[in-house]
Amino acid sequence: MRPLFHPQIEDVRLEAILHALSDPARVALFTQIAAADCARTCTALAGGVDQAIPKSTLSQHFKVLREAGLIRSERQGVEMRNTARCTEINDRFPGLLPAILDAHRRQAA
Amino acid sequence: MRPLFHPQIEDVRLEAILHALSDPARVALFTQIAAADCARTCTALAGGVDQAIPKSTLSQHFKVLREAGLIRSERQGVEMRNTARCTEINDRFPGLLPAILDAHRRQAA
Numbered sequence: 611m612r613p614l615f616h617p618q619i620e621d622v623r624l625e626a627i628l629h630a631l632s633d634p635a636r637v638a639l640f641t642q643i644a645a646a647d648c649a650r651t652c653t654a655l656a657g658g659v660d661q662a663i664p665k666s667t668l669s670q671h672f673k674v675l676r677e678a679g680l681i682r683s684e685r686q687g688v689e690m691r692n693t694a695r696c697t698e699i700n701d702r703f704p705g706l707l708p709a710i711l712d713a714h715r716r717q718a719a
Numbered sequence: 720m721r722p723l724f725h726p727q728i729e730d731v732r733l734e735a736i737l738h739a740l741s742d743p744a745r746v747a748l749f750t751q752i753a754a755a756d757c758a759r760t761c762t763a764l765a766g767g768v769d770q771a772i773p774k775s776t777l778s779q780h781f782k783v784l785r786e787a788g789l790i791r792s793e794r795q796g797v798e799m800r801n802t803a804r805c806t807e808i809n810d811r812f813p814g815l816l817p818a819i820l821d822a823h824r825r826q827a828a
Contacts, residue, residue, distance in 0.1 A: 623826065624746070624819070624822045624823055624826050625740075625741050625742065625743055625746065626741075628737045628738075629737070629738070629741035631734075631737050632734050632735075632737035632738035632741055633734065634734055637733070637737075702825070703818075703822035703825060705814065705817075705821065706819065706821075706822045708814075709812075709813075709814040709815045709817075709818035710815065710818075712812070712814065713733045713815045716811070717732065717733050
């Protein structure tokens with residue numbers, strides 16, 4: 611099984627973060643991951659976001675979020691556990707993620 | 720000459736803003752427009768951002784920024800004057816643009 615690629619925080623690019631979160635499904639997924647106190651699994655998330663997202667599409671969304679530096683994914687048996695890299699990103703780009711997540715909430719309201 | 724499309728502020732979508740600013744040339748263009756006290760023209764901006772951007776590419780970038788709701792463009796003779804819609808967007812998504820522009824500055828530093 612190939613190792614999962616996670617960029618070093620200093621290699622995380624603003625453009626990649628904005629691209630990753632410019633997709634409605636991905637910003638919704640990331641919002642849930644960031645809101646979770648504990649790591650969430652792909653399966654649990656798929657239920658919360660949209661029952662209709664096929665598993666392969668969901669894996670692709672997680673890959674984009676991971677490679678943009680937004681989440682850390684760990685294989686645990688057949689599951690994948692995802693956690694948001696909020697603290698690291700907030701050190702690099704202060705206020706960016708809170709502002710995007712707040713805008714997402716306002717738009718959904 | 721076709722009228723330029725500008726979305727109403729209530730139709731401006733977070734995803735469109737993030738997509739528009741996920742391109743390095745566009746975020747640089749928008750940063751300059753937002754920083755300008757007065758409206759900037761395409762020609763003046765092209766000089767500031769990258770002499771190598773062809774005019775047609777630049778027009779396309781302005782179109783994406785305009786249709787995302789980030790800028791207002793006005794034809795003035797053969798020139799196009801662009802202003803940032805910062806105040807309107809800040810009312811809709813408080814803190815979003817300052818956080819993105821700050822992240823852009825930190826990354827460029």
